[in-house]
C-alpha cells in the first residue's frame with residue numbers, strides 16, 4: 279500500500295518544502311528514500327544514531343551512517359530500509375516531524391511502511407528496565423484520544439495502533455533477555471512534572487496522597503507506562519493509514535518515586551532494551 283496524504287491542498291502544490299527536515303520535492307526523494315519500509319522514532323538524536331548502528335550490524339549492511347537532515351532541528355539516519363529519526367520531547371515537536379516524514383514517504387513513493395516509536399517512559403507497577411509495548415495510547419483522562427486545537431476548536435483523533443505488530447513485537451523477547459516485555463496501555467502527557475503527577479517539579483499544589491490516587495487510577499485503567507508522545511504518534515499514524523507500534527522502556531516505577539536517580543551507564547543499558555526488541559522485529563520481517 280502506498281503512503282497517501284489526505285490533504286488536498288498539499289496535493290495541489292507545485293512544490294513542497296519539508297522545512298524542518300531540510301528536503302523539498304525538487305530533491306530526488308524516490309531515489310533517496312523510496313526503499314524505506316520502517317521508520318523508527320525516538321526522542322534523542324544520539325539514541326537514534328545508536329539504533330541506526332545496531333541496525334547496520336544486525337542487517338549486515340556496509341553503509342555509511344550520516345545525519346541526513348540538513349537542518350539542526352532533527353537528526354535522521356538511513357540504514358537500508360530503516361529510517362531512524364529523533365523527534366525530541368513532547369507532542370508538538372513529534373507532530374511537526376510526523377507531518378513532514380509522512381509527506382516525505384508519500385513523495386518518495388514508499389509502500390507498506392511500518393512506523394515504530396522507540397522511547398523511554400516511567401513505568402506503573404513494572405520493574406525498571408521493563409519494555410512496555412503499547413496496546414492503547416491514552417491521554418491524561420485515560421481516553422484513547424489525541425486532542426489538537428485546529429482553527430480554535432478541539433479536534434479529537436482516535437489512537438489506533440497495529441494489533442498484528444504488537445503481537446509480533448511481544449514474541450521478539452528472548453528467554454535470555456534480562457528484562458521483561460509486557461503489553462499495556464501507555465499514557466501520554468504534555469508535561470513531565472505536574473502532567474505526570476510528579477511531586478518534584480518547580481510547581482506542585484497537590485498532595486502525595488492525591489498523586490498516588492491518580493497513579494493508582496491510571497493503573498486500574500491498564501496504564502503500564504507514562505511518556506509524552508504516544509497519543510499523537512498513534513493518532514497521526516492511524517489518520518494517514520500507516521501501521522504503527524510503540525515500544526518504550528520503563529526507567530523507573532512511578533509507584534515508588536519520581537526522581538530518576540539511576541546512573542547514566544545503567545540508563546543507557548536500559549534504553550537498549552526496546553531497541554533490541556525492535557531490531558529483532560525488523561530483522562524477522564525482512565527475512
Ligand code: R2B
Nearest residue numbers: 321367368398505506507
Ligand atoms: C520520554 O522521555 C522524555 C521526557 O524525559 C519524553 O520525550 C518522553 O516521552
Ligand code: URA
Nearest residue numbers: 398399400504505506
Ligand atoms: N519519560 C517520561 O515521560 N516520564 C518518565 O517518568 C520517564 C521518562
